[in-house]
Amino acid sequence: MARIKPFTAIRPAKDKVPFVASRSYEDYSNLEREAILRYNPFSFLHIVNPGYRYHKEISGSERFGLVRNRYLEFLEAGILVRDPEPALYVYALEKEGFSCTGIFCATDSADYAQNRIKKHENTIASREQLFASYLDHVGFNVEPVLMTYPDDDRVTVLIKGITQQHPDLFFTSPDRVTHRLWQVNDPETISDLVAAFGDIPHLYIADGHHRSASSLLLAEGKKAENPKHTGEEPYNFFMSYLIPESQVRISGFSRLVKDLNGWDKEALLFKLDSLFMIDNRGSEPYLPALKHHFSMYLDGDFYSLVLRNTAYDNNDPLESLDAHILYNKVLRPLLGIEDLRNDDRIDYDYSPHAAIQMKSKVDQGGYAIGFHLRAVQMEELKRIADNDLVMPPKSTYIEPKLRSGLTIYEF
Template identity: 40%
Template sequence: MHLIRPFTGLRPAHNRATEVAAPPYDVLSTDEARIRAEDHPWSFLHISKPEIDLPAGTNPYAPEVYAKAAENLKKMLAEGILARDTMPCYYAYRLIMGGHSQIGLVAAASVADYDTNRIRKHEFTRPDKEDDRVRQIDALNAQTGPVLLAYPDAPEVDEILALAASAAPDADVTAEDGVRHTIWVIRDSATLDKLTAAFDAMHAIYIADGHHRSAAASRISAARKAANPQHSGEESYNYFLSVIFPHHQMKIMDYNRVVIDLNGLDTKAFLKRIAEQFSVQASASQVKPAKPNEFGLYLPGQWYRLEIRADLIPQNDPVARLDVSLLQNHLISPVLGINDPRRDKRIDFVGGIRGLAELEKRVDSGEMAVAFALCATRMEDLMAVADAGEVMPPKSTWFEPKLADGLVSHVLD
């Protein structure tokens, strides 16, 4: 089996992509999705968030929700809004957000390689979220939410994708958030073979976002394999929908922290405790860390620049040397008394897309007592954690721009 393979994608018909493309299912609440899809009958939100077409208050995990998704997909096919390619293809997918651009490959990735960790993970998954994706895939008999992956240095792949993106696009959509999504279909058999061979030569590729979707695909594959006495390994359920970008093009933003209180300390005592393990320097302006091991600290009306002592950074531990780990292990836990950031209600997380002004707002309003700005995790650090078979701390990465749902889906024959 190949690490990836081309597939017969389910895509918006000609000139329909703008009507169909939608944000990922997990970035909008039901209420937000209902508003976004109003007067947009062909928005993919009717498939990815089908509870919007049922009475308000419907449990989004109820059986009728998944049935509604299947009904809506069937309708979009019957009306010719979506159509399936007649031959297996790869697809080049370019994202542009402001001055940032990245070009990746839409492909079907091997479940077997996911199961053996050649497609590498860095997060734990929650059974309830896996269950939701399993039910969605089963109801649709298709994977509609792509897994975001990264591939290591492969100049030949980069060149093929850049060449594909120099042609006229097959779909070109600018979303409401200003992000531009462009798709090119790659049909040339020699190019398909080159891409497949190039990925077969890679030692690993890496999940960036979509751990629940890939875990669900693995569960679907195992169940269908067990139920199929003619199983050959070539069935489409042995692969999952993915978009794979070169790791050096991917953009990770900072994932910042805010805390409700100072754990019984006043400001002076709090800063004194921090100074035991960090240098602390007051700043007349916002502090956006420019390098690893540097942090911004915001208390009401005042920013500080923190830098952790070099002797506290464990160079040989890919998890413990992450900035999110250093902040947690040397400040948030010992000083603020938050030992389990996954479950402790005193801490919250703010994606860097919201900017430092959001940190100031939440502290100055009195909602939070203190905020921490971090340097964004690097892709190289994520890959090192995955290569070591370890797991990233919670809320370590915030990838932007986000993929769109609906531009290419993977049908399970």
């Protein structure tokens, strides 16, 4: 049973919260980043991109040191403020068509190591090491790991009681997302929440596998350096945001392949016919709504591909996963894509308008063919994690996407 813990957060000064909080660095276009860095001196982007001040790209340990310097400058200037005592933080996000309410807390890297915090993706060792080094240099964690848990009545009632009070923080960001945050520092309420989560068997990582793995590496390194290690030191924990699984929104990525690996259209369709029931839907955009149904866009037409029952093992969590089926039956044997992470012939694209976007990218000539899958369901994700399996890359696009700078965890 994974445990949660309150922590003493560093947060933006209340009059500067909308200016400090930022989306992830990669989520902005170059023009957006430039405008924010030029005109908003309070943006957290100044911390994560410290080279902007010097008009140069800075990397490695030099960048890590400057990130730490910018962070300390924000503290000294009162842009960031340290809370007086440990707390949990209930945070609600709302935008058109989506809302969620969860808890910022500290989670134990030992629970990740012992599989009480479950994963569904592989991590890359070099990225783990790089981010662990980054954490060691900067001394704080600003991007929470998104985790989910089975809906629980006790937790729901406790959170509802908290959110009926006036929030400590309330603002709407320029992308029309409404943010509310409640600081929970009442000892009895904290104890009740910690106990309630203590009865939940597992937490599941939705987004943040590398952050979790890197936090464990950091903890192991710090433990080796500390002869008085107890397991309760701040470096043993990392910041997470926990939401019930009913509030997680999972979408899919399109797969776009640059060529047909030597096949012509008719020959490829003939090969696919042995595995799928194929229906040419013409130019009308089509997205699949059912498991084992696939959308394919090729040479100006959308096709629905319905997997034949003999083509998969429904009792195997991985073999019955659509992303794995597409790789195992089409991308690898027919289109020659062996390495889904590193082959430069395949790209992945997320869009709220997936069919139109896929059509546009293929029609522009950069790609020969596109595929889209029904979104992975939460039960499929949990089944993969519970069986210690991993999904193919880019199997899920998971929301919420969280802001940097709303709460910061120091170690």
